[in-house]
Each structure stands twice: as C-alpha cells, then as structure tokens.
Amino acid sequence: MLDHIFLTVSDIDRSIAFYEQVLPVLGITARHDYAGSDGPAGHPDLKGFGANGRVFFWLRQGMAAPGAVHVGLVATSPAMVDAAHATALSAGASEIHAPGSQLHYDPRYYAAQVRDPDGYALEFAHKSWQHGV
Numbered sequence: 001m002l003d004h005i006f007l008t009v010s011d012i013d014r015s016i017a018f019y020e021q022v023l024p025v026l027g028i029t030a031r032h033d034y035a036g037s038d039g040p041a042g043h044p045d046l047k048g049f050g051a052n053g054r055v056f057f058w059l060r061q062g063m064a065a066p067g068a069v070h071v072g073l074v075a076t077s078p079a080m081v082d083a084a085h086a087t088a089l090s091a092g093a094s095e096i097h098a099p100g101s102q103l104h105y106d107p108r109y110y111a112a113q114v115r116d117p118d119g120y121a122l123e124f125a126h127k128s129w130q131h132g133v
Contacts, residue, residue: 008062009118015059016047018117021091023049025084026073066119075126078110084124085112
C-alpha cells in the first residue's frame with residue numbers, strides 16, 4: 001500500500017491554492033507544513049495534505065516533471081468523480097477526459113482526468129468493486 005508521494009511543483013503557492021480547492025471534494029482535508037530544516041541535510045520544505053490522521057500527498061518546490069507522474073485519487077462514488085472534475089476545472093485544471101465509464105478497463109470503472117497547473121495528470125477514480133457501490 002502506498003504511504004505517501006512527493007509531487008515537485010514549479011509554483012508552490014499556486015499548487016497549494018489548487019489542491020486546497022480540489023482535494024477536499026475527495027475528503028482530503030488535513031493540511032500540514034513540514035520545514036525541511038527539521039529533517040536531515042538537504043530535506044525540502046513540504047506542504048502536505050491528508051485525511052483520517054494521515055498526511056500522504058506532499059508538494060515541494062522545484063522543477064516539475066509532469067510526464068513522470070500520474071496520480072489516481074479515490075472517489076467513493078461517480079458523483080464524487082463528477083464533483084472533483086468540475087472543481088478541478090474551475091480551479092484552473094485542463095481536461096484530459098470528462099467523467100465516464102472506462103470501458104477499456106472495466107464497465108464499473110468510472111473516472112475523469114485533468115492536468116493540474118504544472119501539467120501532472122490527476123485521475124479521479126471510482127471503482128465500485130474496490131471503493132464501495
């Protein structure tokens with residue numbers, strides 16, 4: 001199971017503003033800042049997001065590499081996929097594909113994809129056999 005991810009972004013303030021709008025739609029509401037100076041030498045400052053007592057999605061300032069990462073985020077219903085997609089677009093994302101069944105994977109796989117302000121692919125995914133009906 002994945003514990004956490006660091007996403008390197010080109011404009012930390014812009015990315016925080018974007019993710020502060022989008023992630024709460026998916027139930028990811030916790031925010032935590034980590035000062036790199038509190039860690040080992042060379043550790044970056046981190047801006048974290050999480051839920052249920054865990055911070056697992058971290059942003060750090062640097063050179064973005066959008067082709068290197070695709071982030072799939074759990075949605076507990078198709079309606080949550082729709083809401084996350086709409087919120088992301090209104091927050092400045094660009095669309096990769098609109099919400100709908102991903103028949104090439106499974107007819108029960110409902111998802112949408114956008115690109116965040118740095119171009120990272122974000123997928124909001126509801127898989128009824130994994131994430132509840």
